[in-house]
Amino acid sequence: MKQIEGGVTAAKGFQAAGAEAAVKYQNRKDMALIYSEAPCRVAGTFTSNLVKAAPVQWDKQLVEQAPFVQAVVANSGIANACTGGQGMECCRAEAEYAGKLLGIPARAVLVASTGVIGMQLPMDRITAGLEKLAAAKSGTLQAGHDAARAIMTTDTVPKEIAVQVELGGRTVTLGGMCKGSGMIHPNMCTMLAFLTTDAKISKEMLQKALSADVVDSFNMISVDGDTSTNDTLLILANGLAGNEEITAEGPDYDAFCQALHFVTTFLARKMAGDGEGATALFECRVVGAASKQDARILAKSVICSSLSKAAIFGHDANFGRFLCALGYSGAVFDPENVDLYFESEAGSLHIYSAGCALDYSEEEATKILSAPEVTVLADMHMGEAEAIAWGCDLSYDYVRINADYRS
Amino acid sequence: MKQIEGGVTAAKGFQAAGAEAAVKYQNRKDMALIYSEAPCRVAGTFTSNLVKAAPVQWDKQLVEQAPFVQAVVANSGIANACTGGQGMECCRAEAEYAGKLLGIPARAVLVASTGVIGMQLPMDRITAGLEKLAAAKSGTLQAGHDAARAIMTTDTVPKEIAVQVELGGRTVTLGGMCKGSGMIHPNMCTMLAFLTTDAKISKEMLQKALSADVVDSFNMISVDGDTSTNDTLLILANGLAGNEEITAEGPDYDAFCQALHFVTTFLARKMAGDGEGATALFECRVVGAASKQDARILAKSVICSSLSKAAIFGHDANFGRFLCALGYSGAVFDPENVDLYFESEAGSLHIYSAGCALDYSEEEATKILSAPEVTVLADMHMGEAEAIAWGCDLSYDYVRINADYRS
Numbered sequence: 163m164k165q166i167e168g169g170v171t172a173a174k175g176f177q178a179a180g181a182e183a184a185v186k187y188q189n190r191k192d193m194a195l196i197y198s199e200a201p202c203r204v205a206g207t208f209t210s211n212l213v214k215a216a217p218v219q220w221d222k223q224l225v226e227q228a229p230f231v232q233a234v235v236a237n238s239g240i241a242n243a244c245t246g247g248q249g250m251e252c253c254r255a256e257a258e259y260a261g262k263l264l265g266i267p268a269r270a271v272l273v274a275s276t277g278v279i280g281m282q283l284p285m286d287r288i289t290a291g292l293e294k295l296a297a298a299k300s301g302t303l304q305a306g307h308d309a310a311r312a313i314m315t316t317d318t319v320p321k322e323i324a325v326q327v328e329l330g331g332r333t334v335t336l337g338g339m340c341k342g343s344g345m346i347h348p349n350m351c352t353m354l355a356f357l358t359t360d361a362k363i364s365k366e367m368l369q370k371a372l373s374a375d376v377v378d379s380f381n382m383i384s385v386d387g388d389t390s391t392n393d394t395l396l397i398l399a400n401g402l403a404g405n406e407e408i409t410a411e412g413p414d415y416d417a418f419c420q421a422l423h424f425v426t427t428f429l430a431r432k433m434a435g436d437g438e439g440a441t442a443l444f445e446c447r448v449v450g451a452a453s454k455q456d457a458r459i460l461a462k463s464v465i466c467s468s469l470s471k472a473a474i475f476g477h478d479a480n481f482g483r484f485l486c487a488l489g490y491s492g493a494v495f496d497p498e499n500v501d502l503y504f505e506s507e508a509g510s511l512h513i514y515s516a517g518c519a520l521d522y523s524e525e526e527a528t529k530i531l532s533a534p535e536v537t538v539l540a541d542m543h544m545g546e547a548e549a550i551a552w553g554c555d556l557s558y559d560y561v562r563i564n565a566d567y568r569s
Numbered sequence: 570m571k572q573i574e575g576g577v578t579a580a581k582g583f584q585a586a587g588a589e590a591a592v593k594y595q596n597r598k599d600m601a602l603i604y605s606e607a608p609c610r611v612a613g614t615f616t617s618n619l620v621k622a623a624p625v626q627w628d629k630q631l632v633e634q635a636p637f638v639q640a641v642v643a644n645s646g647i648a649n650a651c652t653g654g655q656g657m658e659c660c661r662a663e664a665e666y667a668g669k670l671l672g673i674p675a676r677a678v679l680v681a682s683t684g685v686i687g688m689q690l691p692m693d694r695i696t697a698g699l700e701k702l703a704a705a706k707s708g709t710l711q712a713g714h715d716a717a718r719a720i721m722t723t724d725t726v727p728k729e730i731a732v733q734v735e736l737g738g739r740t741v742t743l744g745g746m747c748k749g750s751g752m753i754h755p756n757m758c759t760m761l762a763f764l765t766t767d768a769k770i771s772k773e774m775l776q777k778a779l780s781a782d783v784v785d786s787f788n789m790i791s792v793d794g795d796t797s798t799n800d801t802l803l804i805l806a807n808g809l810a811g812n813e814e815i816t817a818e819g820p821d822y823d824a825f826c827q828a829l830h831f832v833t834t835f836l837a838r839k840m841a842g843d844g845e846g847a848t849a850l851f852e853c854r855v856v857g858a859a860s861k862q863d864a865r866i867l868a869k870s871v872i873c874s875s876l877s878k879a880a881i882f883g884h885d886a887n888f889g890r891f892l893c894a895l896g897y898s899g900a901v902f903d904p905e906n907v908d909l910y911f912e913s914e915a916g917s918l919h920i921y922s923a924g925c926a927l928d929y930s931e932e933e934a935t936k937i938l939s940a941p942e943v944t945v946l947a948d949m950h951m952g953e954a955e956a957i958a959w960g961c962d963l964s965y966d967y968v969r970i971n972a973d974y975r976s
Contacts, residue, residue: 189666211893211896211897212897213892213895213896213902214896225965242887243888243889243893244889244921244924245925246924277891279887279888279889279892280892280921280926284876319838348974386875387873387875388875388890388893389875389896389897391889391892420717435713467795468793468794468875469793469971469973472967472968472971472972476970476971476972476973477971480685480686481651481687482650482651482686482687483795483799485620485651485686485798486618486686486795486796488619488620488795489618489620489621489798490617490618490619490796491619492852495619497619497620497621497651498653514687515649516653517652518651518655518685519655519688550650557972558968560875560968561963561964561965562965564880564883564963565880565882565883565885
């Protein structure tokens with residue numbers, strides 16, 4: 163497997179576009195299109211929030227029932243959540259018009275929205291935006307970049323990746339893009355992430371690979387503990403790589419899953435590190451846990467703790483907060499038998515062992531915690547299981563961004 | 570029942586003191602004593618965090634096994650958590666020395682600590698502080714105030730209350746004090762809260778009343794979602810009111826529970842409203858829930874949501890965030906059939922109904938959300954159950970306070 167340049171247009175037969183539609187933001191791209199020249203298998207995972215945005219409901223139905231899909235249209239600025247019957251009607255109208263412009267059925271068009279909850283979409287601007295997207299769509303790297311930029315809300319950087327892997331002598335490409343930033347605490351998957359691949363794979367195996375993957379990728383990140391109404395992860399596979407179709411587990415499936423995990427983990431880490439107001443990526447690695455599930459629960463509890471996040475922002479070696487978060491996670495362990503370490507590009511430090519703080523250098527700890535990517539490593543000494551979770555620090559800017567997000 | 574002046578010294582036979590011991594803070598009272606002239610029944614609830622501070626372990630044992638207790642000594646500044654065997658030894662030594670000074674057994678002395686995790690207590694200062702406390706103890710209102718001030722950490726105001734209730738023709742007094750501020754997300758009870766009463770009540774009924782009460786008082790508040798290592802709620806009953814002993818359910822027990830709930834709810838609200846960096850008390854009242862448990866889960870999910878808290882700080886009527894938090898709470902309801910209202914001393918406003926935002930005035934909403942106590946009322950239309958949860962807004966100061974708490 164190797165990483166290559168690009169994102170959603172890297173795989174064969176995929177085109178994309180970004181356009182200025184002024185849905186809510188002015189003077190920036192705020193609508194995105196992903197289009198495949200050939201019909202695609204699709205798999206998806208969606209928010210577990212009971213309050214599901216209209217596009218989530220639309221996409222869920224398509225992923226479950228549509229024989230194939232061929233396009234995704236997305237907008238930023240307005241989430242089309244808590245919008246009742248009118249919101250669902252907007253999705254239908256958007257998919258229908260996009261389908262008409264692209265020459266494909268409405269039921270082959272997935273729809274996604276992100277932004278403020280509770281506002282209705284301005285359909286005149288959406289339809290004008292769709293016309294721009296249809297006219298601009300192309301298979302270039304730049305078109306992929308444009309789409310990745312268009313789905314950003316409070317994100318500070320676009321998030322894209324592409325990899326290639328050999329499956330039965332054929333080169334298969336897998337690319338993706340996502341946006342995150344706030345209301346990020348995925349529970350099934352994450353905010354908006356779109357993956358494209360030219361792999362030939364059955365719908366069943368595609369969904370299986372995706373569902374298995376999110377547990378250790380997008381479901382292991384959190385920015386603020388708020389599980390969004392709009393979380394959507396979609397993967398479109400158009401089969402143009404010409405590999406023998408993956409219809410069961412085996413070496414090809416494993417290689418595909420490995421590439422998928424590389425892509426999803428890359429995007430998930432990017433999303434965590436670019437959380438609203440974040441100054442650092444805050445990683446917690448748990449080793450020696452009694453079970454995989456325990457390891458996940460422990461790691462996620464630490465990166466979700468407001469006090470731990472504030473300590474990372476302050477570069478403060480307040481290790482008691484990390485222990486506290488392990489302690490209330492719900493996983494069972496012996497607090498007297500935990501080892502804690504701080505790690506970053508600036509070094510590694512053993513902080514806590516056998517129930518007590520070690521005689522570490524505060525200066526050294528501060529140096530390590532001042533790096534742009536910081537890891538808290540906890541060895542539970544209970545078993546062999548490991549997990550990694552990704553979050554970010556809690557800064558003044560998180561408060562600033564969210565105290566008046568709508569204006 | 571009537572509210573009276575005072576706190577832990579209001580009930581007959583209770584004395585208190587506060588003293589400067591320089592445990593960690595300088596030039597302020599940081600050690601507190603509560604002492605009863607007569608032996609007391611005791612009940613307590615403690616943190617559910619697996620990482621329990623040494624004093625929590627000490628007190629749990631006493632509450633379960635000691636026939637009576639007669640004093641509580643507490644310090645702020647250092648939590649004596651994650652301190653291993655040495656930390657337990659400090660508790661034992663502190664209780665022993667206090668007992669010697671007060672002429673009671675070490676096993677009649679409860680111990681509590683709050684502050685930084687991971688540091689050992691300076692026992693020379695603790696013992697000097699105990700001597701000051703024993704010399705200063707008195708039954709005055711001022712002595713109660715001194716004790717309430719001494720347990721504060723990042724709290725901005727002391728928190729005290731006292732009430733009187735008639736039980737079988739006798740006047741029974743119940744008083745209390747607490748401290749909260751950060752790492753507040755009680756799960757069994759709260760940070761440090763001490764209640765004193767001269768009621769005569771069996772140990773069994775005292776624990777029953779306390780355990781039943783916390784579910785709807787201290788367990789319904791949250792400042793930052795972090796369940797502390799030190800949460801301790803204790804009630805001492807010395808029986809000096811001379812009422813007929815409460816040994817079973819009945820009118821006297823009910824009257825006692827009512828007084829208890831008034832006191833605990835008052836203190837819990839105070840603790841939430843004085844959360845670290847808080848500019849407002851943020852209350853969520855859920856009505857029409859399918860069950861009491863659902864009502865609790867829903868109300869608490871809203872006041873715990875970082876995005877909802879940031880919206881309250883910004884006086885921003887971003888109702889989608891409250892709906893979102895209801896949606897991921899885990900309780901089942903129909904999002905299309907929820908009514909949301911904002912309420913405060915500045916007015917009341919119906920915001921959301923039948924799946925859509927109502928045509929409300931943003932100006933009016935901002936006015937309501939700018940009050941010092943703000944309520945989000947959610948009617949779930951699923952049944953008859955109700956619950957209230959209390960939190961606070963998320964401000965720049967929460968980040969400031971916690972980015973470098975230890976220095």
